Amino acid sequence: MLSNKKIWVLDDDPGIRYVLEEYLQSQGMQVSSFSEGSDLLRSFESASTDLFPDLVMADIRLDGENGLDVMKRLRKQQPNLPVIVMTAYSDLKTAVGAFQGGAFEFLAKPFDLDEVGRLVEKAMLNGEEAPVSDDDAIGLIGQSSAFQELIRMLGRLSKTDIPVLITGETGSGKELVARALHQHSPRANGPFVAINMAAIPDDLLESELFGHERGAFTGADEKRIGRFEQAANGTLFLDEIGDMPLRLQTRLLRVLAEGEYYRLGGRDLIKAKARIITATNQNLEMQVHEGQFRADLYHRLKVIALTVPALRERRDDIPQLIHHFLDLAADEFNVPKKKIDPGLVQHLCQLDWPGNVRELKNLCQSLAVLAPAQVIQIDDLPSEYRQSSSASHPSQENPDWILGLKQALDRDREATDVFESYKARFEKTLAETVVDACGGNQSKAARQLGISRNTLARFLNNTNSN
Helix, strand or coil, rough: CEEEEEEEECCCHHHHHHHHHHHHCCCCCEEEEEECCHHHHHHHHHHHHHHCCCCCEEEEEECEEEHHHHHHHHHHHHCCCEEEEEECCCCHHHHHHHHHCCCEEEEEECCCCCHHHHHHHHHHHCCCCCCCCCCCCCCCCCCHHHHHHHHHHHHHHHHCCCCEEEEEEEECCCHHCCCCCHHHCCCCCCEEEEEEEHHCCHHHHHHHHHEEEECCCCCCCCCCHHHHCCCCCEEEEEEEEEHHCCHHHCEEECCCCCCCCCCCCCCCCEEECCEEEEEEEEHHHHHHHHHCCCHHHHHHHHCCEECEEEEEEEHHHHHHHHHHHHHHHHHHHCCCCCCEEEHHHHHHHHCCCCCCHHHHHHHHHHHHHHHCCCCEHHHHCCCCHHCCCHHHHCCCCCCCCHHHHHHHHHHHCCCCCCCHHHHHHHHHHHHHHHHCCCCCCCCHHHHHHHHHHHHHHHHHCCCCCC
């Protein structure tokens, strides 16, 4: 199928050019290789139409050149020319610029030759024109493979306003991702309106979302515009969607299905013109299984699902994030910019960061302001950060609760239905412990456990735990 297709390869690494030449020629394709974008452009401008390439594979980072600029110049002359960009890593601006500038796909280095073949064949069939955008990126930083995959997904979604569900742990950057989706979408000129489902009492949430007319309920002294209306022609970001009460889930589903709604106490239908992006740190599939979240709403929101990796899954990004946050803190708090000891950077890379990027940012802000010397050392850390991850988390091979469980089973060898009995005890004890640690705040405890408030209440009221 790909026999005799003409492929042009642009890369300043002779090893990459050699590998691609050998592989593509083995598949029956005609390959021309270039180390400089200027050479490729000259060949393109002097070539007759029948010698134009069917596909270009271009590295983004060239010696003294930008592969994206070369790609844009090519597509001005041949708009339907598919281009696969190659990169070891990219930032959000690069990813969005590549896709909106016409790139068909990213090929991550080092690459698998089977993946090269798959992408080349797919590009031959599906290349199409895309608009150019000069939008600036917002602060999403990282070079790790887990983070780069997220960046590439954001680039792919930059031409759409499709609903997206963002999942990830608390502090991992879900709202940053939502803002990036908005800023690099066709709705970028519209408003970005965010609302946290867990931060607003249930009895006020409906009015907050949909607004109300004067006199709709006690205390409604004037008309209020809801968040849906505020986000018209823009993006409505519903954070912690797993905490939305079932009653409101039903109404939200109806609005998404019908595209219109009433304010509380209102009689005039209002068109729903906002794109919906949602986020959660909970397991919505489990909530659906437990009847705490509507399955039909879940599938409507999860047209596209993005997972933001935890910081411990992208440790390679920690040094870059540290320097970025220290510089930001110096500018924000008007203090001299400080350097950080390489040994301290290495130490911080070993920690588990349960609070993720948010926790690292808060620590950097503290160090930028409080560290007395120009170079930040390990001694400048708060005491809870001075031990390494392995030292601060002793061996869990046989923690006390496992030993206690073994002893209990030894005392009760004739017991039946052991799993359900001990499962109920574990759920109740875990729930009570976390609620106590959260100062009695059940909403906070539910978020920390990754479950709904109703599930937490069931654990606390478990009658099979005695």
